[in-house]
Amino acid sequence: MNNSNHIKSFVKRSGRITNSQKVFLNNKDSDYNFFSIDKALHYEKIFNNKNPYVLDIGFGDGKLLTNIAKKFPEVNFIGLEVYESGIGNVLKQICEEELDNIKISCCDAIVFLSNFIKDESLYGVSLFFPDPWPKKKHHKRRIIDKEFINLLSRKIYKNGFIKIATDWSNYSDIIIEIFNQNNKFEKINDIYLYKNRCLTKFEKRGISLGHKISELSYRLK
Numbered sequence: 132m133n134n135s136n137h138i139k140s141f142v143k144r145s146g147r148i149t150n151s152q153k154v155f156l157n158n159k160d161s162d163y164n165f166f167s168i169d170k171a172l173h174y175e176k177i178f179n180n181k182n183p184y185v186l187d188i189g190f191g192d193g194k195l196l197t198n199i200a201k202k203f204p205e206v207n208f209i210g211l212e213v214y215e216s217g218i219g220n221v222l223k224q225i226c227e228e229e230l231d232n233i234k235i236s237c238c239d240a241i242v243f244l245s246n247f248i249k250d251e252s253l254y255g256v257s258l259f260f261p262d263p264w265p266k267k268k269h270h271k272r273r274i275i276d277k278e279f280i281n282l283l284s285r286k287i288y289k290n291g292f293i294k295i296a297t298d299w300s301n302y303s304d305i306i307i308e309i310f311n312q313n314n315k316f317e318k319i320n321d322i323y324l325y326k327n328r329c330l331t332k333f334e335k336r337g338i339s340l341g342h343k344i345s346e347l348s349y350r351l352k
């Protein structure tokens with residue numbers, strides 16, 4: 132498997148987990164909306180349609196992901212997260228809302244993209260409030276860097292998008308610089324899927340700390 136030795140962009144948070152989340156988490160392997168990494172090889176068959184796919188990396192508690200999937204049933208969403216209580220939570224929401232256009236996996240996005248996503252197959256990739264790793268000595272752990280954007284540029288098809296939101300101005304400056312130096316993408320105003328989107332948990336935290344929210348949207352030329 133490629134890229135399994137890269138620096139990890141996450142630490143496994145444990146977090147509080149409710150009994151109902153635990154039930155969904157413990158039963159995930161038999162949950163139709165969850166696929167383990169070995170099944171990811173057949174990811175094209177996990178939706179019974181040919182609708183476009185969007186990959187959401189690090190969905191956290193999953194509220195924004197389920198909210199958007201509900202609004203846009205004609206788009207398929209694959210959500211990746213390594214935070215177990217988030218996985219239990221999103222599987223519960225998918226079941227309660229009877230959504231059939233989201234599938235979830237518990238996997239490092241870099242491993243998943245490198246090994247299981249065909250080139251030019253994704254309509255888009257979203258990262259809402261990726262871990263900021265604020266200390267300079269930890270910047271190397273940030274998921275978004277030059278190599279990561281190059282990887283995405285191979286996996287997204289022409290006119291597909293990358294949507295990023297962050298409340299760390301120093302991270303957003305670096306992301307803008309990476310895209311400025313990458314001639315495969317052009318900056319666009321917004322992506323229709325995310326207009327009037329709800330706020331995420333980490334976004335609310337950033338706002339309460341007085342952080343400015345940067346919304347960055349790019350289209351593959």
Ligand SMILES: C[S@@+](CC[C@H](N)C(=O)[O-])C[C@H]1O[C@@H](n2cnc3c(N)ncnc32)[C@H](O)[C@@H]1O
Nearest residue numbers: 140141189190191239240259260262331332333
């Ligand atoms: C700061 S949280 C943001 C969660 C959510 N998007 C929000 O805005 O509330 C970042 C999330 O990304 C996840 N994450 C970080 N690196 C990841 C990776 N390589 N693959 C999958 N998930 C990752 C973390 O587990 C964490 O839950």
